[in-house]
Amino acid sequence: MAELRTEEMVLNMGPQHPSTHGVLRVELVVDGEVVVDAVPHIGYLHRCFEKHAEAMNYQQIVPYCDRMDYLASMNNDHAYVLGVEKLLNIQVPERVEYIRVIMAELQRIASHLVAVGTYGLDIGAFTPFLFCFRDREMILDLFENVCGARLLYNYMWPGGLSHDLTPGFIEKTKAFIKHFRPTIKELNDLLSYNEIFVKRTANVGVLPADVAINYAASGPTLRGSGVKWDLRKDDPYSVYHKFDWDVVVGTGEVGTLGDCWDRYMVRVREMEQSLRIIEQALDTIPDGDVQAAIPKRIRPVAGEVYVRSETPRGELGYYIISDGGQKPFRVKARAPSFVNLSLLPEISRGYLIADLVAIIGSVDIVLGDVDR
Amino acid sequence: MHNFITQYLGTGFLGGLLSAVLPLLFILPYALVTIWLELKISAHMQDRVGPMRTGKWHGWAQPIADVTKLIQKEDIIPAAADKALYLLAPALVFTGAYAAYAAIPFSPAYIGADINLGIFYIVAVSAIVVLGILMAGWSSNNKWSLLGAMRTAAQLVSYEIPSSLAILAVVMVAGSFNLNDICAAQSGWFWNWFVFGKFPFLFITFIIYFIASLAETNRAPFDIPEAESELVAGYHTEYSGMRFAFFYLAEYGNMFVVAGVAAALFFGGWNSPFGVYLSGPVWGAFWMISKAMVLVFVQIWLRWTLPRFRVDQLMYLSWKILTPFALVNIFAVGLWVVLR
Numbered sequence: 001m002a003e004l005r006t007e008e009m010v011l012n013m014g015p016q017h018p019s020t021h022g023v024l025r026v027e028l029v030v031d032g033e034v035v036v037d038a039v040p041h042i043g044y045l046h047r048c049f050e051k052h053a054e055a056m057n058y059q060q061i062v063p064y065c066d067r068m069d070y071l072a073s074m075n076n077d078h079a080y081v082l083g084v085e086k087l088l089n090i091q092v093p094e095r096v097e098y099i100r101v102i103m104a105e106l107q108r109i110a111s112h113l114v115a116v117g118t119y120g121l122d123i124g125a126f127t128p129f130l131f132c133f134r135d136r137e138m139i140l141d142l143f144e145n146v147c148g149a150r151l152l153y154n155y156m157w158p159g160g161l162s163h164d165l166t167p168g169f170i171e172k173t174k175a176f177i178k179h180f181r182p183t184i185k186e187l188n189d190l191l192s193y194n195e196i197f198v199k200r201t202a203n204v205g206v207l208p209a210d211v212a213i214n215y216a217a218s219g220p221t222l223r224g225s226g227v228k229w230d231l232r233k234d235d236p237y238s239v240y241h242k243f244d245w246d247v248v249v250g251t252g253e254v255g256t257l258g259d260c261w262d263r264y265m266v267r268v269r270e271m272e273q274s275l276r277i278i279e280q281a282l283d284t285i286p287d288g289d290v291q292a293a294i295p296k297r298i299r300p301v302a303g304e305v306y307v308r309s310e311t312p313r314g315e316l317g318y319y320i321i322s323d324g325g326q327k328p329f330r331v332k333a334r335a336p337s338f339v340n341l342s343l344l345p346e347i348s349r350g351y352l353i354a355d356l357v358a359i360i361g362s363v364d365i366v367l368g369d370v371d372r
Numbered sequence: 373m374h375n376f377i378t379q380y381l382g383t384g385f386l387g388g389l390l391s392a393v394l395p396l397l398f399i400l401p402y403a404l405v406t407i408w409l410e411l412k413i414s415a416h417m418q419d420r421v422g423p424m425r426t427g428k429w430h431g432w433a434q435p436i437a438d439v440t441k442l443i444q445k446e447d448i449i450p451a452a453a454d455k456a457l458y459l460l461a462p463a464l465v466f467t468g469a470y471a472a473y474a475a476i477p478f479s480p481a482y483i484g485a486d487i488n489l490g491i492f493y494i495v496a497v498s499a500i501v502v503l504g505i506l507m508a509g510w511s512s513n514n515k516w517s518l519l520g521a522m523r524t525a526a527q528l529v530s531y532e533i534p535s536s537l538a539i540l541a542v543v544m545v546a547g548s549f550n551l552n553d554i555c556a557a558q559s560g561w562f563w564n565w566f567v568f569g570k571f572p573f574l575f576i577t578f579i580i581y582f583i584a585s586l587a588e589t590n591r592a593p594f595d596i597p598e599a600e601s602e603l604v605a606g607y608h609t610e611y612s613g614m615r616f617a618f619f620y621l622a623e624y625g626n627m628f629v630v631a632g633v634a635a636a637l638f639f640g641g642w643n644s645p646f647g648v649y650l651s652g653p654v655w656g657a658f659w660m661i662s663k664a665m666v667l668v669f670v671q672i673w674l675r676w677t678l679p680r681f682r683v684d685q686l687m688y689l690s691w692k693i694l695t696p697f698a699l700v701n702i703f704a705v706g707l708w709v710v711l712r
Contacts, residue, residue, distance in 0.1 A: 009515065011515050011516075017604060018604060019602065033519065033683060120679065123679040123680060124592060124593065124595070124678075124679045124680025125677075125678065125679035125680075126414070126418070126676060127414075127417055127418050127676050127677060130418040130419060130420065131418070131419065134419050190677075191679070194678070194679060196593055196678055196679045196680070196681060197679045199681075199682070199685055200679060200680075200681070200682055200685075352682060352683065352684065353519070353602055353603075354596075354602050354682045354683060355682065357602050
């Protein structure tokens with residue numbers, strides 16, 4: 001029996017694979033079905049965002065920001081316009097910031113719905129996916145109502161917004177909140193606490209808090225490990241400091257702290273918190289203009305600025321350098337998906353291929369955000 | 373005589389041929405109807421309407437359009453494939469599913485082959501499917517296919533044990549391996565059916581059999597061999613066109629086999645639920661197919677509700693839960709049969 005041995009096999013997962021969430025290629029070394037090593041290869045969706053940004057003036061970059069993390073366009077724009085405004089040293093009307101927060105939180109719910117739905121799909125549950133998309137559709141209808149676009153909005157501009165809220169938007173959003181609260185419970189019954197789902201995700205892909213911090217993880221991936229770190233609370237931007245809400249962290253209630261289920265559940269619970277923020281913002285939104293008086297051609301004084309914001313995937317930062325011209329000298333984006341993806345080899349070793357699918361899904365990467 | 377065809381035409385070539393072709397004439401429309409049902413049921417469970425246009429009325433022609441498309445598609449054989457095995461595999465898988473129909477009692481007047489070891493034959497012949505799937509996975513020369521095939525082999529072999537043990541419990545109660553005799557033993561009103569009449573023993577047996585049969589048909593939550601989010605499409609990743617359709621057909625064929633066997637073993641088979649009312653050869657066929665279709669519906673229902681098990685959890689369920697339970701169950705049933 002001594003000469004009986006098994007050999008490891010190299011297996012290419014992707015770039016055309018149903019559950020790599022886009023064009024990610026993971027080079028797997030597997031022993032049978034056990035993952036010995038997983039090396040992510042990226043770049044299939046690289047669109048030269050940073051280089052493009054050097055060739056355009058500040059307003060023209062906004063649509064490119066839309067396309068980075070295409071599931072959270074509003075959040076991408078939010079950080080960028082805050083950066084430009086900081087560089088210009090201007091103050092936008094309060095109403096603008098309120099609307100931006102409402103949009104960003106609606107976008108967060110929409111993005112988490114995709115993450116949660118496709119996560120069910122990865123585990124093999126098809127129906128919750130379509131339930132999530134049904135509700136996401138309502139949010140997209142709200143966005144369409146206010147700015148005409150459903151995915152890539154170009155809504156937040158340096159110094160303001162492209163349009164004010166349409167009449168009836170506030171009522172429609174309130175109706176959505178009323179509809180959506182019970183559906184979170186429905187989702188929990190159908191998927192989150194499903195015995196098979198819990199079995200598949202609890203104790204899988206455990207990410208200890210210190211490893212998460214060492215890898216600079218952020219967003220639900222970090223909070224799933226029990227680290228209470230949310231930029232909306234810890235480094236408040238926009239008008240987030242005015243609202244009363246809680247940072248959701250993983251609890252390890254069905255398995256180990258920092259497993260896939262925790263990361264998943266953080267997203268589900270964050271949706272409820274986002275609803276709270278939206279409700280308060282809708283109730284207290286002030287009247288006013290939605291465009292600050294800024295010149296058509298922006299020429300910030302030479303200097304640099306780093307702004308960061310909490311997108312559904314984590315810390316999105318823009319490092320913008322101005323040389324005093326119409327175009328930025330350099331725009332560097334710190335993409336949360338890119339950083340979180342680097343965790344993959346660390347947390348997937350020793351699990352099965354089926355678990356790897358669960359782990360990739362629980363980190364919730366968007367390849368547009370990884371490659372930019 | 374349990375076969376009206378051989379009664380009139382004799383057991384010669386003509387009668388034999390017609391008896392063999394009749395299940396095929398059933399399988400094809402049944403598969404089309406079930407594919408359509410699956411499309412519509414899944415759609416309605418998910419807040420959609422499903423196909424609505426093909427064939428005007430609720431997209432009834434959608435499966436026909438699908439099959440037509442599959443027939444027209446190019447039959448791709450990968451250059452590095454083991455050609456002989458690759459071509460043979462779909463036929464073998466379908467044969468395994470189709471051959472089982474011979475021993476299913478569709479009506480008191482029709483059973484393809486009224487053999488003494490009918491249920492034993494079904495269990496044995498269904499095992500051919502494993503062989504075909506292994507061949508498909510191996511010959512495709514694709515790592516995903518191979519993984520899928522390995523999973524299938526492990527899964528089907530494991531789940532045949534609890535399902536066979538469950539069947540044995542029924543055989544002990546009925547005292548026969550012949551499905552017609554088993555059906556006949558449940559005649560009368562529906563409380564005579566084994567699942568209700570021999571409560572709770574055969575009710576537990578039914579649960580064990582049904583779970584195991586889900587795994588044997590590779591349906592969710594046990595669709596691990598094809599697990600599209602993990603293994604792309606498992607053992608049939610490389611197949612296209614009509615050969616792919618054969619795998620599909622075999623899957624739906626198998627669904628009916630296990631549902632039909634469950635209907636015969638536990639739900640009275642061709643017996644009418646209302647005693648002598650609405651019984652007879654034609655009504656018998658109606659009841660048999662209806663009962664089996666209800667169970668097929670349950671299979672579809674589960675598929676669109678539950679997530680998928682992981683491969684080791686699947687093995688755990690079979691060897692550490694279902695098999696011990698089935699063993700205890702068979703012992704309890706045996707004791708009960710003796711003491712009765």
